Amino acid sequence: MASSGGRNRLTTFFLLLSLLFTQTGCWGGRELNARAFVTAIAFDLTKEEELQSEQYLISIQLPVPERMAGGEGQGGGEGKPFVVLGSTAQTVASGILQLQRQLDRKLFLGHTRLILISKEVAETFGINHVIDYFLRDFSVQRMARLAVVDGKAREILELQPPMGQTPSTYILNMLSPQNGSIFTYLTDLGKFLVLQSDEGIFPVLPRLSKGKETELTGGAAVLRNGHFQGWLSDNETRGLNILHNEFVESEYEVECPLHPGDQIVVGVNALHSAYRLEEAGGMPRIKVMVHGRFETREFTEPHGPEKHEEADLERAVSAAIREEIQQTIKKAQELRVDVLGIGRYLLAHHPRFWAQLDWDTEFPFFPIELEVKMDWGLTIRRLGG
Amino acid sequence: MKKRFRQPRLPSELKKEKEQKKKEQQGEGPFLTPELEENINYLRETIGHSNDVIFREFYLKLDQPVRAVLIFVDGLVAKEVINEYILQALTTFNAGEEDRWTRDREELAKNVKDHILHINEVSLESDLQQVITAILSGETALLIDGSDQALICNTRGWEHRGIDEPMTEASVRGPRVGFNEILRSNTAQIRRTIRDPDLRIKTMKIGLRSQTDVALIYIASIAKPEIVAEVEKRLKAIKIDGLIESAYIQEYIEDRPGSIFPTLQVTERVDRVVAGLLEGRVAVLTDNTPFALLMPVTFWQLYYAAEDYYHRWPLAILLRFVRFVSFFFSLYLPGLFIAFAVHNPELIPFNLAIKIAGTREGIPFPVFLEGLIMELAIEIIREASVRLPGPFGQTIGIVGGFILGDAAVRAGLISPIMTIVVALTAISSFAAPSFGVAITMRLLRFPLMLVAQISGLYGLSIATIILLIHMAGIRSFGVPYLSPVVPLNLSDLKDFMFVAPRWAMINRPLAYEPLDLDRGGTKARTWWEALLKAPQRPGKGRKNNE
Amino acid sequence: MNSQPARSLSARQVALIIIGFTIGAGVLTLPSAAAELMGATGWLWVLVTGLLFTGAAWVAVKLALESPGETLVEYSQQLLGKPLGILYSLLLAAYFFSFLPVETRVLQELVNISLLPIAPTWFVSGSFIFAMAYGASRDIRQLAQVNELLIELALLTGVFVTLLSWQHFEPMHLLPFLAKDQLHLENFKVGVGTAFAYAGYQVINLILPNIKNPREATKATLKALLTVVVVYTFFTITVIGVFGYKETMAVAWSGLELAKSVNLEAIFLERLDLILLIAWLSAIYTTGLLTYYFGALILSKIFHLPNHALVVWAMAPVIYYLSTLLKNYFTWNEWGFYISLFTLAVSFIFTPFLYLLSLLKKRGERGR
Structure with a gap:
């Protein structure tokens, strides 16, 4: 009895399974080559002449998988291994929505490890205004690194690193213990949030600036309630x-x-x-x-x-x-x-x-x-x- | 109750007819008569239509010649034995004055056995059906006029394969003997390894027509009597016309015929069966096949190789670990890959994700289909290489796998990473020491791939939980299938992922509830402690050793 | 199917059943509730309430041991009279079943925000309820084995991830000890709500007839409860120590956020939160499985049904329907509050009362 009961149930199970298969393809599932990996996001103020109230420029960096895969003899090996796209918006969500309209692939934030904010944005909008979206999106990691840029954040995304493949990986390594420079303040999204919520301490964020040829790390931005106060x-x-x-x-x-x-x-x-x-x-x-x-x-x-x-x-x-x-x-x-x-x-x-x-x-x-x-x-x- | 759905339901007449037939075959048939002519006629009528059954008539020289006949099947008997030790003995025998027994016609058959025949295994039989079965299994029947009993002489001797290295379970270290197709030779091999008076070999005949010999083997002072009785009960309940392979028995006696998990262990290694017997398990050997059945079995045991116990324990641990990893791979790898690639790419490192995405650029199939095609291709190659004779099979495997895979990647049909995944999965499934469980994993892989495609890691977890529930419900002859992990049994964990040294495995596995728990190793290494206490003279000692 | 194999569970399995029942949906939100109540000293709340519940569990075992061959369904009828006893059993069954929609809904939410972003609700809830029903329709031995494996796996993964996150541990987050302005014990709803995390040891009153050696039941129950208390306290200390109490209150699923902040360069997998989620899925599954089984068991015992599996499959659509009623985070917190209230009532009123009754009855018999 037991075994035949089990069989019936197993049959039901497989019937249900096949029913599922006829019902739909796969929900939210997307092939890797149908996703656009966002590796870094940068926030700048819009240019003075086109400045509208409360708007900022969101730039994202997307690696081009074919150029990154590094296989020899494959076509498309020319050009930079990444592209940078930008859009102006009032909120991060609407900015990402607009960026999505420029792309045939789904923007994917699961591998976003770098959020760069220019000093001006930190001054006028405050960090919290910008990062709120990333706290609520489940796919973003708490390990994502935050930095304040002295200058234009987008320019840093577009820079070709001296070694390595994409600027985002390069900057990420510059801002991580791997770099070993003691002049950098090491932090990430999680630590920033914790320090911000703690009473009696204010968080600082590492400073990035554009050097003659490469980025320079070193120094830190002092923030008060997310607003830029000055450099260390x-x-x-x-x-x-x-x-x-x-x-x-x-x-x-x-x-x-x-x-x-x-x-x-x-x-x-x-x-x-x-x-x-x-x-x-x-x-x-x-x-x-x-x-x-x-x-x-x-x-x-x-x-x-x-x-x-x-x-x-x-x-x-x-x-x-x-x-x-x-x-x-x-x-x-x-x-x-x-x-x-x-x-x-x-x-x-x-x-x-x-x-x-x-x-x-x-x-x-x-x-x-x-x-x-x-x-x-x-x-x-x-x-x- | 259990077997009913397997047995085709016959119309009542057919059933009756069959029962009658069975009755006849089970020894309620006609008996021998003292008239030799009648007996010979009956036998000629039943088995004499075939040319290979030979009736050799002659006269016994007693005080007056007595007619007798030898009946045997050509090809099943050792002819020299019949010629030299039966025929010669019988025909050259001359009854003298002192042989008073020759006049006792009533007990003639018994007396012939006692005084003339030079054969070691002779029995008396009066049931004609039994005589026929004996003849058909290679024995020689001697019928003497005036006696209502036949003498059955064991003259079995036929062409057979010698003892060979087991094909399906090769090993680096350990005895290189496997079973062959002869039941007696197989039981003898077991006897040769265990010279224990408690080793019981019960033989029975199964198969209404084939009358195949099946041996139930266990060690009476170790194996739990309930398990032995259960096996015997299930064996006796088997109703089948012909038993060709032990797989037939397996299907009749396994606990969960609906499950895709095997609940019996199949092996052709002698050492494995013997080790099983010593653990308190029961073996069933079938004539005409080298594959023995061992029961009860736990799931994990199907992943143990006989060899694990022949290496020193650190290596054994590594081997077990590798095998459990290969088990995991062979079941989950394609599913996990699909889940990662389709649903949760954030789980794999960025550099790897981008590599996969790059190689997948321009591939015409979705990951799932790609995986399915490759898995099917591998299955086909595997099947083809088994079917082709010897060296061709290997060549096909290499050529098929290598060239097909390479060409598919070069043509941009399949991504190279999928090829790696599929190849690793295939190799992993070969690492399973038991063929049966490897097939299970191969079968389960496809639904898991489907589930991963539909619902990613979540689906895989739910499917795993359902599988676990199913497995937790399986009992092999009363032993929980997942033992010793659940229910946890610390003592038995000595022989799981971690393999304890032999002398530390003091107990037999508790899962089989053996009568005699002690393996005898309790005091085996006391000399070691004595050695540690003894004053050491390192320099000298070393020299002596060298 | 309904065969209740008598006396087949070891003490260890019973302890694990209690742990598996107790640790479920509640654990992820427990630290934020504790932080809300007592600020940086939140772990103390977890510890003290845990010990209180351990005491309540001890009473429950005592009650169960008064008649070791019977379940609560039978002896509540003897003690309270038939109608009241049946009513109490029905209430208990309803209580067990009320867990299921919450667990299902919480699981569905978490799966949808992380593992399967756009999968329809019916698929996630439906497959989970199916998996629970499939398991719950089996007998207790099988359940105990599955539970044993899953809960051990979940606990090991959970503790592993929690330990890893100690790289971010900041001892100052646990201080000051009992600062006045951080105490918000007047927050009645939140306080009661934490009882949700401790519900589960009541099963001891239902499985005692299945334990190999009933005398070990007391030890097993207390061990289980203490394990739960230690795990919860350790977890709360870690979460508050890593995040600080304010951030702990801000995150919805503190355990997952904890795993998200762990950095493990050397391991193949980038994100531990999803791994933890899968481990936690098995923990929530064991809770669902056991509530489902025991709820169905009570019902089948009350109505003398031959087969608890019937109840299990009949309840599946009901549970699905109820789970769709839980609109969002706030609704199921509300629901959880009422479950917690009932948990408190069972733990500190009904069970001690029944125990007193049985003691009085015993004395009365002796007096005669």
């Missing part, structure tokens, strides 16, 4: 990375304390920073403590590492780093935006104190004490000059 320079970004404990490794040049005029290059790693709330003279203040290790990499004068200069060298390196971080803190206070996360620290560890504060107004004047202590962790290959 390369060195200030490095300071911010230290304060956020995202510092990996970098190099500093200091003057040798014993041989004036002599430059020593030190490699700094294992940096750790922490905040502490303390009282000084009846007034609360934040103490920022940075500890780390460095090693000497290069000497411009013919002498090597020497034991007796240890204390002096450590002091000099600490001072150099301290100066840089101090600059970051000063800039943040000047811009009146707490990108350092001090507010978040206060909220988490001193909620009662935080409740009394109006952080937005107090942050620019809040006393912040910086203490940097660097150790000379030596790995030596050559002792002499």
Whole structure:
């Protein structure tokens, strides 16, 4: 009985299946070559003369699969491996709809990993206005990288990279740990959203600009509620990375304390920073403590590492780093935006104190004490000059 | 109840007729009479119409000559045996004074057996039907005038294939013997490997006309009696005219005839059957085929090769892993590829997606059709290469696969990535050590491709769940098919993805509920601990070893 | 088909049945509800309510053990009298069946926004209900095996993805501990709604006759509930720790968003969210399968039907119809609220009451 029952059910199942097949083809299914992969999206303001209210230019970059596939002897190998299309619109959705009208293939955002926003758009519209669409579209990843462009965002999409295939992959790598540059602030859509929703901290986005031949990364855009407030320079970004404990490794040049005029290059790693709330003279203040290790990499004068200069060298390196971080803190206070996360620290560890504060107004004047202590962790290959 | 739908429903008359026939064949037929002439006439009437049945009449020299006849089938018997040990013995025998038994005509047949015949296996039989069956299975019947019993001498000896390496289950290491078509030689091979008094070989005849010998083999002190009884019951219930291959038995006794999953293991390897017996399973061997049936079986077991146990365990683990991966590939790869390519390209890395899109540019078929065509082509090539004799088959496989695939890609009909997918799938399905389960996977692949085309990963997951429910419902002679994974059985997991060293497999698999759980390895490596405790002299020891 | 193989389930299988029943549609939205209620300390809400429900489960097992050979359907009639007992069983059946439209609808929503963007509703819901009915029409042994496999798979994948997302974990997100301005316990509806995630251990009152060794039932139930509590708490801690409580409240499907932010360069698959979705699909499937089976079982027991499969197939169109009534996210949250209310009533009123009754009855018998 059991088996014959099973058989009947199996038959029903296959009948249902065949019924399905007669009903329809495949819903939402689309061959890979019927999709247009959007790898990067850029937002610019429209040109001044045709500026209408509330409109911006959306540009998308589409790779051309035949030219990307890289097979030799196949036709169509000429030309750039990508195209850039653009359209002006008031909302992202309508912009994408208009772009779709220019294409015979379905725009597909599942592989979009790069969203570039020009500084002007960030100033006038704000980031949130632009990225809202991407938060609600399920196919967009939280790992997509965001960047603010100093200049025209579209130009960056159209640039031929020195190595690699498409500019989007190239920029993506520039904005990811793969690049290894410490002057870039690493973030993605997810992290941006988290920092934006957190109280007591404002997110920053990496800066992209067009260099002489290629893009340049480095520096960061400071945002307040999605609106552009100002830039952090390369060195200030490095300071911010230290304060956020995202510092990996970098190099500093200091003057040798014993041989004036002599430059020593030190490699700094294992940096750790922490905040502490303390009282000084009846007034609360934040103490920022940075500890780390460095090693000497290069000497411009013919002498090597020497034991007796240890204390002096450590002091000099600490001072150099301290100066840089101090600059970051000063800039943040000047811009009146707490990108350092001090507010978040206060909220988490001193909620009662935080409740009394109006952080937005107090942050620019809040006393912040910086203490940097660097150790000379030596790995030596050559002792002499 | 279960078998009813398989048996064509006969009109009542036909049924009656058949029952009568069956009754006759099952030993209620005519019996031998003391009149030799009558017996010979009866036998000539029933089997004497064929030229290969030989009636050799002669006289026994007792106190007075007694007429006797030897009946056998030419070709099924070893003629030298009949000539030298039966005929010669009987015709040259001269009864002397001391042979008082010769006067006892009542017990003559028995006495001839006891005193004259130089044959090791002789029995007395009075049922004519049994005599006929014996003759037709290669034995020689000796009928003596005045005796109502025939002497059945085992003179079986016919041309047969020798013991060969198993064709379908080759291995790198392990015995290179497979079964052949002779039941006795097969059971002997098993006996040769297990010299256990508890090894039981029960033989029965199945097939109304073919009267095929079928042996039920198990180790009485290990196998669960319920399982043995169940197998025996199902075997006895078989009603069939001719039994040609063990597949016939398989279809009659398997638990889920409607399922596409095999619930019996088919093998032609002796070592495999023996290993199965030692685990508490039951084997059924059929005359005239080298393929033995092993039961019960779990699904995973169909993916174990005999060889897994002959390699050291780290390698065995790798082999199992590779085989489970190949199982996954052979079932899911084309379906997954279609699901990724049609519905969810965001799941595959961008560079790969763009590569696939690039190679698919200008291909006239949708992915699904492309896959279907290629899969069908592979199936055809496979079938063709099996049918063609020896070396041709291989050539066709290579030529067909290589040239067709290459040409199709060059002509822009098929994308190269689809070719890779299909080829990998085909190769994966060859990695299954059991032919039966490989076919199942091949069959399931097509509906899964269809499902993937319609509804992508979602459909694949739902289809997988339905498959799982189906499989969880299967029981092979009471053993859950998916055991030991579900229901989880930690002890049995020693022989799953992970293969424990032999000495660590202390228990037989619990899934078969063996009577005797202990494999005997509990104390097998105590010397090892002693060795560790002993004072070590590394330098010297090494030298000695070398 | 209806053969209820007596005493065939191991304690482990029963524990997994309870886990499989409990973990379902609720888990994806639990962290946002917790964050809404208690802000950065949301995990505490999950932990405390979980422990409360573990206590309720303990009472339920005690009740079940009073008559280990019978199901709730039988002994509720003995304890409450026939009409009331039948009414209670009917209510319970309705309660079980009320899960199904919600689970179906949530699944359909998630499949439609991610795996199959334009597939028609009838196909997704229909195939899912078919798959559930196909499974639910089998016997409990088979169900237990399927559940065992699927829930283990789902849990392993879930925990794996959750662990991976610890690369973004920010301990400061979990602080301050119990900040006053983050506590919104007055949010009654949300608070009750979290009970939805803990419904399920009630099955112990229905499967006790099938457990090999009824004495192990207590341990199995408590183990299952504690596993669920640990998984939920761990998950909530991770989600709030990674996102911060404000972002947690903003995302609709926190687990999927969590998987979306995991970066795994070395693995072939780019996106873990869809993989997690498939794992979660099997978790929601086990919930549906078991509610379906036990709902049908209660009905077939009340009406003395020979075959629960009949009920299963008869209910399929009803469930489909009900699932189409759930218009959107807000509607099924509303529905979930009422299910949660009933869950609370069953857990903290009805079951303890029945247990008290059975104790009194026992004492009365002894007194005589």
